Amino acid sequence: MKRFKALAMAGVLALSLVLxxxxxxxxxxxxxxxxxxxxxxTAASSSGELIKVGxxxxxxxxxxxxxxxxxxxxxxxxxxxxxxxxxxxxxxNDEQLQAAxxxxxxxxxxxxxxxxxxxxxxxxxxxxxxxxxxxxLFDRMIDVxxxxxxxxxxxxxxxxxxxxxxxxLDQKLxxxxxxxxxxxxxxxxxxxxxxxxxxxxxxxAMNLVVQQTATWDEAEAKKIVESVINSxxxxxxxxxxxxxxxxxxxxALDEAGITHGVNGKVIVMGFDCNSWALRELLAGNWNYDGQxxxxxxxxxxxxxxxxRTIDSKIIINEEKGFDAATITQADIDTYGLGE
Amino acid sequence: MANSKxxxxxxxxxxxxxPVVAIVLLVIFNLIRDPSFFGVGILHNNDGNIVLSGNLIxxxxxxxxxxxxxxxxxxVTAACGGQDISVGAAAAIAGSVFVKILKSSPQxxxxxxLLAFICACIVAMIxxxxxxxxxxxxxxxxxIATLILYTCGRSIAYWINGGATPTxxxxxxxxxxxxxxxxxxxxxxxxxxxxxxVFKLLFKFTSLELFTQSVGINGSAARLxxxxxxxxxxxxxxxxGVCVAVAGSIGVSRLGLINHETLLxxxxxxxxxxxxxxxxxxxxxxxxxxxxxxxxxVIQTLxxxxxxxxxxxxDVKAYKAIVIILLVVIGSxxxxxxxxxxxxxxxxxxxxxxMKGAA
Numbered sequence: 001m002k003r004f005k006a007l008a009m010a011g012v013l014a015l016s017l018v019l020x021x022x023x024x025x026x027x028x029x030x031x032x033x034x035x036x037x038x039x040x041x042t043a044a045s046s047s048g049e050l051i052k053v054g055x056x057x058x059x060x061x062x063x064x065x066x067x068x069x070x071x072x073x074x075x076x077x078x079x080x081x082x083x084x085x086x087x088x089x090x091x092x093n094d095e096q097l098q099a100a101x102x103x104x105x106x107x108x109x110x111x112x113x114x115x116x117x118x119x120x121x122x123x124x125x126x127x128x129x130x131x132x133x134x135x136x137l138f139d140r141m142i143d144v145x146x147x148x149x150x151x152x153x154x155x156x157x158x159x160x161x162x163x164x165x166x167x168x169l170d171q172k173l174x175x176x177x178x179x180x181x182x183x184x185x186x187x188x189x190x191x192x193x194x195x196x197x198x199x200x201x202x203x204x205a206m207n208l209v210v211q212q213t214a215t216w217d218e219a220e221a222k223k224i225v226e227s228v229i230n231s232x233x234x235x236x237x238x239x240x241x242x243x244x245x246x247x248x249x250x251x252a253l254d255e256a257g258i259t260h261g262v263n264g265k266v267i268v269m270g271f272d273c274n275s276w277a278l279r280e281l282l283a284g285n286w287n288y289d290g291q292x293x294x295x296x297x298x299x300x301x302x303x304x305x306x307x308r309t310i311d312s313k314i315i316i317n318e319e320k321g322f323d324a325a326t327i328t329q330a331d332i333d334t335y336g337l338g339e
Numbered sequence: 340m341a342n343s344k345x346x347x348x349x350x351x352x353x354x355x356x357x358p359v360v361a362i363v364l365l366v367i368f369n370l371i372r373d374p375s376f377f378g379v380g381i382l383h384n385n386d387g388n389i390v391l392s393g394n395l396i397x398x399x400x401x402x403x404x405x406x407x408x409x410x411x412x413x414x415v416t417a418a419c420g421g422q423d424i425s426v427g428a429a430a431a432i433a434g435s436v437f438v439k440i441l442k443s444s445p446q447x448x449x450x451x452x453l454l455a456f457i458c459a460c461i462v463a464m465i466x467x468x469x470x471x472x473x474x475x476x477x478x479x480x481x482x483i484a485t486l487i488l489y490t491c492g493r494s495i496a497y498w499i500n501g502g503a504t505p506t507x508x509x510x511x512x513x514x515x516x517x518x519x520x521x522x523x524x525x526x527x528x529x530x531x532x533x534x535x536x537v538f539k540l541l542f543k544f545t546s547l548e549l550f551t552q553s554v555g556i557n558g559s560a561a562r563l564x565x566x567x568x569x570x571x572x573x574x575x576x577x578x579x580g581v582c583v584a585v586a587g588s589i590g591v592s593r594l595g596l597i598n599h600e601t602l603l604x605x606x607x608x609x610x611x612x613x614x615x616x617x618x619x620x621x622x623x624x625x626x627x628x629x630x631x632x633x634x635x636x637v638i639q640t641l642x643x644x645x646x647x648x649x650x651x652x653x654d655v656k657a658y659k660a661i662v663i664i665l666l667v668v669i670g671s672x673x674x675x676x677x678x679x680x681x682x683x684x685x686x687x688x689x690x691x692x693x694m695k696g697a698a
Contacts, residue, residue, distance in 0.1 A: 061497045063600075064504060185653060212652045217601040218594050220652065223401060227646035230394045244504060244598055251594050254385040255517055256392055276506045276596075338503040 050084040051304065053077050054103030055112045056096050059089035064274065068337045069139065069294035073112070076297035083301075093117040100124045104131050110304060114139040125149065136303070138296040140188075146313050151303060153296040156316045157192020163321045164269060164290045165196040168237065169205070171267065176206035177234055181221045181249060182213040183241040189292065193241045193271060209235040214245050221248030229256045237267045243277035246270030246286065261285040262324050273322065275336030281324045282332065291319045291335060354618035354625075357670040358633040361616060365640045369394075369647075376647065384518065391523045394643055402639035403527035404430075404586040404603060407534050409613040409631040411582030414575040416614050417555045418568075419474055420623030421481025423576065425466075426583050427606040428492020431599045433463040433587035435499035438507055438597045447509035460584040466492075467580025468573060475572035489607070496599035504598045507591075516592030527589050531632075534585065538628055551575060555623030609638050615667050637666075 055077070060067040070089070077083040086108065088099035093116040103111055104127055111133050115121060118141060125148040128135050137152035168176070180197055183190040190213070200206040210228050214220035221240060228235060229252060238253075238260075240246035246268055253260050253268075260266040262284035269288040270277050280286045296317055302308035322331060352359055369376040379393040408426050415423050440455035441447055466488060473484035515526055522529075542548040553561040554568040562568050586606075591597050615621055616637050617630025641662055645655045668674060 061494065067501065067503070210649060212646075214652065215601075215604075216598075217604055218596060218598060219590065219601070219603075222594065223397070223643070224646060224652065226397045226401075227394075227643060230392070230397060231647055244596065244601070247506075247594055247596055251517070255390065257382045257384045257390075259385065274504065339505070 049082070050079065051082060051110065052084045052108040053086070053110045053112060053304075054100070054106070054108040055085065055087045056100050056103070057087065057089050057112075057114045058091055058116060062091065064337055065272070065292065065294050069114075069296070072295050073297045076301050081301065091116055093120055097121070097124055101127070104128050104133060107131070108133060111135045112300060113137055113142065115142050118143045122148070134304075136300050138300065139294070141314075149313070151300075151310050151313050151315055153299050153315045153317055155292055155319060157188050157292075158195050159192075159316065160189075160271065160290050160292060160319055160321075161193040161196030163319070164193070164239070164271070164288060165200060167288055167321055167323065168239075168267070168269065169200075173236065173267075176200070176237055177209050178206050178237040178239055179209050179225060179228055179235045179249070180211040181224060181238070181240040181245045182211065183245070184215040185213050189271070190241055193290075197239055206237075209233050214240075214248070216242055216244065218244040218248035221245035222252045225249045225252035226256075229253075229258070236265060237269070239269045241271055243270040243272045243274045243289065246277070247280075250280075250285065261287060273335050273337060275332055275338050278322060278327060278332040278336045281322055281327050282329065284324055287324050288321060290321045293317045293319050294337070354627050355630050355633070357618050357666060358616050358630050358637055361637045361666055362633060362640065365637065365644060369640075369644055373647070381523070386513070386518075386520070388518050388520050389523050390518050390525075394647065396525065398636065398639050398643050399528050400525040401643065402635045403525075403531045404589055405606065405609055405613060405639060406531045406632050406635040407582050407586045407589075408579075408606060408610040409617070409635045410534060410538055410628050411575075411579030412610045412614050413617070413619055413626050413628050413631040414551055415481070415579050416611075416619060416621060417623055417626040418551045418572050418575040419481045420555060420621075421474070422607075422611045422614070422621070423470060423485045423579055424482055424607045424611070425470060425485040425488035425492055426579070426586075426610055427603045428489050428496070429463055429466050429580070429583045430587035430590060430603045430606065431493050431496040431597075432466060432499070433459040433584040434591040434597050434602050435496040435599055436462045437584075437588045437591050438505050439499050441507045441509075441512070442505055447507065447511060449511060452509075452511050452515070456584070456588055459588055460581055463584035463587070464577050464580040467576040467578075467583065471573035471576030474576065475569045493599055496602075500597065500599065504596055506596045508595055512592045512595050516589065516595065527593075530585065530589060534582070535628075535632065547574075552625055556625070609635075612663055612667075613638055616663070616670070618670060638663075 055073055057070060057073065058066050060070040073087070074085065077085040086103060086106070088096070090096050090099070096113075096116055097120060100111060100113065101124055104124070111128055113135065114137070121142045121144050125135055125144055129148060135149040137149055137154070139154060141152055141154055178197065180194070182194055197206070201208045210224065210233070212224045214224055221244075225238065225248070238246065238249045240249050250260060250268055253266060258265055260268050267288070268286040269290070270286060271290040271292060273289050273291045277286065277289050281289055299308065299315060299317070303310060320335065366377070377393070377395045379391055379395055381389060382392055384390045412422060412426065437455045437459040440458050441451065470485050470488060473479045473487075474481050514520070517525060519526055550561070550566050550571050553564070553566060554571045558568045586603065590602050611621075613634035614631045616634035617627065617632070619626045619630060638659070641659055642655060645658055646652070650658060
């Protein structure tokens with residue numbers, strides 16, 4: 001019986017680990033203060049001057065993207081900028097719901113949410129509305145009526161894919177033989193970044209050499225490209241859905257003596273704009289890197305302070321794509337994630 | 340003739356029958372499918388070195404981490420009658436330590452790489468002895484004991500380097516992860532050979548093999564004979580720790596990058612399978628490290644074959660599972676015994692008939 005209990009406990013632990021691992025792992029991020037989970041902020045000061053903001057987010061350990069996102073929130077909603085910030089980080093929807101409830105009871109002015117799951121938020125958001133608390137969604141959408149929140153600042157993954165594919169079409173290659181390495185199937189980033197390319201395969205504008213998921217795993221991406229090279233198939237584009245997988249693919253090309261990047265045989269495309277990836281771009285080893293911006297705080301802050309008016313409740317975070325031909329060191333310093 | 344055939348069918352290669360048959364079948368299958376599958380080419384890589392390439396090289400190279408982990412896992416399995424499921428997470432920790440030391444200052448020289456590797460080894464050995472203590476002293480089932488590190492290992496790896504995927508660029512790291520200039524064989528393959536030789540020598544000059552087996556077969560009998568079974572169990576976990584550090588460092592060096600969430604992800608399952616395919620008893624006791632190494636190559640050949648057949652990588656795991664279930668079931672003592680009985684009956688009947696015919 002004891003052993004059974006231990007097993008059950010272990011099962012629960014393992015399950016929670018699996019769930020943790022499911023967070024959209026978009027590669028790299030930044031260093032810096034990452035230890036500030038739980039209720040941070042200056043709870044003691046009850047000064048009426050400061051705008052009270054409660055942030056419910058995923059923990060910075062989820063991914064490099066999240067770490068940059070959390071740091072950005074903490075930087076923008078600082079006391080110097082006139083905010084009193086309370087934060088709560090969890091990967092679990094129910095814990096996030098409780099925390100949001102707590103913020104409402106405490107009486108924050110604004111509630112900012114990046115939810116772990118898209119469902120279950122109706123009740124809490126209705127309570128927030130009743131209490132006169134304005135809600136902003138960032139990074140992720142929630143399945144609720146539009147009237148329950150002020151605005152949602154999100155990334156449009158499909159647009160990221162479209163931008164990248166449009167860039168590829170603009171290269172005017174004679175033929176497009178594409179090796180497509182996908183992220184974890186079903187994640188927002190994968191669906192958006194795959195969609196645009198799939199349309200090209202269907203229209204016949206590009207030829208699909210191989211389409212495989214490496215579930216964000218660099219080593220797996222390398223294996224996939226190696227197997228394509230070993231079967232002597234011709235390809236001239238590698239479209240990897242994040243930077244790490246692009247790096248894995250490039251390692252396989254390097255070992256096989258296939259040139260890549262600017263003036264190379266194979267065009268290399270990645271996503272996420274890690275600093276190291278942008279440096280590869282600057283060195284001409286890669287050709288393109290699409291941004292997935294973790295910086296929503298400034299937009300929300302501008303709306304709160306009335307510096308920005310909203311036309312539509314859904315605000316698409318402006319995202320760029322970088323070309324090896326035009327990227328500068330200044331771009332890396334501004335947009336690169338991590339060191 | 341009939342005698343040798345009988346001997347082969349009833350396990351003439353002994354423990355190694357299943358892995359050898361499996362790898363031969365996979366090779367034949369691939370040769371029928373595509374005769375040029377195992378062709379080895381010689382080419383210049385982008386660093387200007389002459390290197391070997393082709394599926395065979397990809398398989399042998401790609402299985403390196405798995406083979407190294409399988410060696411250590413075989414010992415743990417033999418001594419404790421259970422498996423360490425935290426090797427992937429521990430490798431992520433070791434890899435993170437490796438990178439942390441390398442990134443401590445901008446210059447990366449040979450001495451620093453060695454220092455980083457030694458630190459990774461020490462940390463992995465500490466975590467190994469943590470697992471070992473739980474198993475050997477507190478008598479917790481190995482799979483439960485190592486579940487702890489399996490669950491929290493990747494979080495610990497995260498603490499070491501933060502959420503970033505730090506990169507290390509250095510010719511030395513590239514040499515470890517892919518090719519040493521002038522040597523056309525991938526370095527990880529050379530490391531596997533070196534590790535295999537180390538184990539061979541270890542078994543030749545110490546009684547580790549004998550002690551491990553006797554602890555695994557009957558711990559109390561071994562203790563009564565003066566073998567410190569607690570120490571032996573602990574030792575196997577520490578040895579596995581070294582294997583984990585080597586595998587983690589290779590994994591990092593391959594791409595010059597560590598992603599603590601995906602480094603050697605799910606490798607623990609493949610490692611245990613390699614040990615099982617190698618014909619080792621997962622309940623402990625007698626073992627052959629060679630079998631586990633062949634088992635690792637069987638798994639990798641299977642994976643690469645499926646990739647070459649353009650099986651979607653989401654489906655690869657399912658196909659792998661089917662083949663592995665077949666292998667493990669065929670290799671199980673129950674089937675072996677039944678098959679042996681059947682064969683001897685069959686041969687008896689036939690010889691009986693022949694004798695009758697002669698009369």
